Amino acid sequence: MSAKTFDIGRAENQDDLNAIGAFRYRCYLSEGMIAPHDGACFLDEYDDLATSQVFRVRSRDSIVGTIRLHVLTKEHPKSATMSAFSDILMPKIDAGMTMIDGARFAVEPGLGALRLSIARQTLRLYATVGKEHAVNYGVAAVADDRVEFYRRLYGFDQLSDPRRYGGLNKKLVLMGVDL
DSSP: OOGGGEEEEEOOSHHHHHHHHHHHHHHHHHTTSSOOOTTOOOOOGGGGSTTEEEEEEEETTEEEEEEEEEEEOSSOOOOHHHHHHHHHHHHHHHTTOOEEEEEEEEEOGGGTTHHHHHHHHHHHHHHHHHHHTTOOEEEEEEEGGGHHHHHHHHOOEEOSOOBOOTTOSSOEEEEEEEO
């Protein structure tokens, strides 16, 4: 699988969101982030916000990666990450920062060594959308065991201790990076 075989696109309708939700469900369930539930789909109210940009990465007609992006401003500060970490993020928004929030990031768990390549393809969307909207700060809520990965590969700093986040079984840590 090479970069040329990736098809990156934005969810454009409910069928797209449902396919991404089913993919997220499998990924998050396999990592113990959520418990099994009826419907086998992992979507939330933030997927339906007008300011949400939900992307999927496909290879050979299968979803292999996804991320939901929010550009956070004074006019549009709503996201799951903001709900969990508003005490840290709202002062930055109130000071005039424009932020990008990457949430519900998932990569197909059965890809072995290819997972890193898919993760990079998916996270490139974060940088691309950030540039399009002239954001100056990026945030992501990540599992404790992923803090070092974000620090080393992307230069993120840890901004919080682990907290409950959006119906997940594991607490997440807020990470931030100057863009």
